[in-house]
Amino acid sequence: xxxxxxxxxxxxxxxxxxxxxxxxxxxxxxxxxxxxxxxxxxxxxxxxxxxxxxxxxxxxxxxxxxxxxxxxxxxxxxxxxxxxxxxxxxxxxxxxxxxxxxxxxxxxxxxxxxxxxxxxxxxxxxxxxxxxxxxxxxxxxxxxxxxxxxxxxxxxxxxxxxxxxxxxxxxxxxxxxxxxxxxxxxxxxxxxxxxxxxxxxxxxxxxxxxxxxxxxxxxxxxxxxxxxxxxxxxxxxxxxxxxxxxxxxxxxxxxxxxxxxxxxxxxxxxxxxxxxxxxxxxxxxxxxxxxxxxxx
Amino acid sequence: xxxxxxxxxxxxxxxxxxxxxxxxxxxxxxxxxxxxxxxxxxxxxxxxxxxxxxxxxxxxxxxxxxxxxxxxxxxxxxxxxxxxxxxxxxxxxxxxxxxxxxxxxxxxxxxxxxxxxxxxxxxxxxxxxxxxxxxxxxxxxxxxxxxxxxxxxxxxxxxxxxxxxxxxxxxxxxxxxxxxxxxxxxxxxxxxxxxxxxxxxxxxxxxxxxxxxxxxxxxxxxxxxxxxxxxxxxxxxxxxxxxxxxxxxxxxxxxxxxxxxxxxxxxxxxxxxxxxxxxxxxxxxxxxxxxxxxxx
DNA sequence: GCAAAAGTGTTTGACGTACACCCATGG
DNA sequence: CCATGGGTGTACGTCAAACACTTTTGC
Numbered sequence: 001x002x003x004x005x006x007x008x009x010x011x012x013x014x015x016x017x018x019x020x021x022x023x024x025x026x027x028x029x030x031x032x033x034x035x036x037x038x039x040x041x042x043x044x045x046x047x048x049x050x051x052x053x054x055x056x057x058x059x060x061x062x063x064x065x066x067x068x069x070x071x072x073x074x075x076x077x078x079x080x081x082x083x084x085x086x087x088x089x090x091x092x093x094x095x096x097x098x099x100x101x102x103x104x105x106x107x108x109x110x111x112x113x114x115x116x117x118x119x120x121x122x123x124x125x126x127x128x129x130x131x132x133x134x135x136x137x138x139x140x141x142x143x144x145x146x147x148x149x150x151x152x153x154x155x156x157x158x159x160x161x162x163x164x165x166x167x168x169x170x171x172x173x174x175x176x177x178x179x180x181x182x183x184x185x186x187x188x189x190x191x192x193x194x195x196x197x198x199x200x201x202x203x204x205x206x207x208x209x210x211x212x213x214x215x216x217x218x219x220x221x222x223x224x225x226x227x228x229x230x231x232x233x234x235x236x237x238x239x240x241x242x243x244x245x246x247x248x249x250x251x252x253x254x255x256x257x258x259x260x261x262x263x264x265x266x267x268x269x270x271x272x273x274x275x276x277x278x279x280x281x282x283x284x285x286x287x288x289x290x291x292x293x294x295x296x
Numbered sequence: 297x298x299x300x301x302x303x304x305x306x307x308x309x310x311x312x313x314x315x316x317x318x319x320x321x322x323x324x325x326x327x328x329x330x331x332x333x334x335x336x337x338x339x340x341x342x343x344x345x346x347x348x349x350x351x352x353x354x355x356x357x358x359x360x361x362x363x364x365x366x367x368x369x370x371x372x373x374x375x376x377x378x379x380x381x382x383x384x385x386x387x388x389x390x391x392x393x394x395x396x397x398x399x400x401x402x403x404x405x406x407x408x409x410x411x412x413x414x415x416x417x418x419x420x421x422x423x424x425x426x427x428x429x430x431x432x433x434x435x436x437x438x439x440x441x442x443x444x445x446x447x448x449x450x451x452x453x454x455x456x457x458x459x460x461x462x463x464x465x466x467x468x469x470x471x472x473x474x475x476x477x478x479x480x481x482x483x484x485x486x487x488x489x490x491x492x493x494x495x496x497x498x499x500x501x502x503x504x505x506x507x508x509x510x511x512x513x514x515x516x517x518x519x520x521x522x523x524x525x526x527x528x529x530x531x532x533x534x535x536x537x538x539x540x541x542x543x544x545x546x547x548x549x550x551x552x553x554x555x556x557x558x559x560x561x562x563x564x565x566x567x568x569x570x571x572x573x574x575x576x577x578x579x580x581x582x583x584x585x586x587x588x589x590x591x592x
Numbered sequence: 593g594c595a596a597a598a599g600t601g602t603t604t605g606a607c608g609t610a611c612a613c614c615c616a617t618g619g
Numbered sequence: 620c621c622a623t624g625g626g627t628g629t630a631c632g633t634c635a636a637a638c639a640c641t642t643t644t645g646c
Binding site: 003004005006009011014015018020023024025026027028061062063064065066067075076077078079080081082083098099100101102103105106108109110114115116117119121128131159160163164191192193194195196197198231232235239291293294 | 299300301302305307310311314316319320321322323324357358359360361362363371372373374375376377378379394395396397398399401402404405406410411412413415417424427455456459460487488489490491492493494527528531535587589590
Binding site: 045046259261262265266280281282283284285 | 610619
């Protein structure tokens with residue numbers, strides 16, 4: 001019944017004699033772009049605090065890229081999936097578990113790590129800022145939440161005889177009180193008669209380790225795509241929130257202002273109203289909503 | 297100027313003394329779901345031939361999964377990216393290069409390969425069927441193009457006290473003249489107050505090796521998403537084609553019929569008309585179109 | 593002539609954009 | 620009272636769905 005191979009062995013027999021070959025293998029790291037939304041201070045007693053999109057980075061304490069900032073992450077172990085590795089690292093780094101985690105892609109550029117052959121299986125994580133208190137600095141490791149800015153610098157199109165090359169150039173700015181990191185990343189789409197290909201590249205990079213500028217850019221683009229069209233942004237919210245708070249989160253992710261009435265119609269199916277109200281200051285109290293579990 | 301670490305070494309000095317640690321590393325395979333669209337025979341002299349979505353599979357000639365069908369692929373080498381490895385394997389397998397290639401994700405389930413620790417960095421490839429003539433069977437390897445069927449079997453929602461679990465069950469059917477493979481895959485979304493997670497699993501599987509049923513399901517879902525909203529499906533078309541042919545390709549990917557007038561308006565910006573006509577049989581000749589390079 | 597497909601127009605409803613307006617609060 | 624935000628209604632434009640209709644070919 002059981003199939004046997006050319007040497008007459010069943011699968012079990014074959015597995016017992018199997019020894020992995022000695023060809024070269026890469027290390028695989030699970031790296032994460034961890035986002036949260038924080039509130040700035042407010043000056044006026046009437047005004048609401050502004051929201052800020054923030055990304056967690058770790059300052060490297062050793063070579064390579066000593067002193068540069070990198071995404072949190074670590075190597076995947078044989079007894080866990082890459083996603084479990086990411087969740088483990090996130091717990092070690094921030095103390096938070098049970099968060100939204102989504103695979104972005106795997107970055108395998110040759111020479112992306114000067115030490116050795118290392119691939120990065122990258123994830124995006126979204127956390128309600130209330131859940132993360134202290135950034136549990138491991139030993140000499142320094143962690144910081146950087147304010148995120150991401151904007152289109154240039155959009156360029158070049159016509160070929162049979163095809164077309166289109167390039168988007170975006171500027172990534174990451175800021176804390178002390179630090180400001182700037183990187184410029186490009187997305188190039190080459191359309192030819194037989195195929196289309198997309199290439200991401202780093203045009204300039206000041207202060208970020210490895211190819212992490214590229215990974216962060218992919219994360220922001222994915223976050224924006226998903227924010228339109230899914231309820232993913234609700235993973236950044238606390239259990240109860242006002243619609244204006246939610247709108248501020250959308251605005252800070254998408255990098256543009258939205259109209260109140262339209263926004264409320266758009267998210268109507270994603271949230272459910274509660275009987276509670278936020279007792280603000282200076283204006284009419286606003287109803288608190290919670291996530292709606294029906295929403296697709 | 298150059299930063300030095302605790303031991304007073306610059307990055308170059310550090311790299312010279314660096315030796316990779318001896319922790320365990322995984323093998324990384326680049327696997328591909330290669331799609332094409334073929335035409336069936338037509339009986340009636342008036343009727344157009346029906347289109348069929350097809351997927352390339354390789355019958356395994358050795359353990360493990362001896363005799364089962366698997367996605368084409370191979371191990372990534374240290375001097376190439378995973379995408380280059382996929383392109384190389386595709387060239388070796390089908391003789392075709394310069395095709396549309398898109399990363400689907402990396403599958404890292406523990407125990408997905410009974411031999412050893414192997415991750416699969418998976419890609420989707422789209423080829424115009426006219427470009428692939430013979431499936432260059434390597435040695436004893438058998439390759440075949442399977443007709444693809446993918447349909448929703450059940451959609452289930454379970455309400456929790458604080459959250460919701462939703463499960464989609466889909467049936468994957470792959471057919472040649474001789475073979476029929478059936479697999480059932482599930483996508484489970486668990487929404488809790490703090491986070492949302494998505495899990496894919498294989499409920500049943502007859503004839504497919506490894507976790508490839510899951511990878512194929514992800515590929516089909518990605519292909520469907522991308523077909524709505526991008527011009528990705530044009531990578532399956534020859535240089536010149538009629539709008540009805542293009543519509544048939546959309547229909548066979550999406551698994552549903554589309555209205556002609558609406559379809560033509562939808563793809564109007566993606567194609568450009570040429571001065572050529574297809575001389576058919578039994579009805580009015582139709583204008584040939586080509587891909588439009590402006591289309592975003 | 594007629595079956596099959598090529599190709600176009602019109603109506604309808606959903607949805608997003610934009611703007612206008614009234615309500616409630618604390619200082 | 621008034622600045623600020625909470626909350627809702629209405630008009631307009633775009634786009635996809637649905638259907639109807641005319642045109643052109645080979646046998």
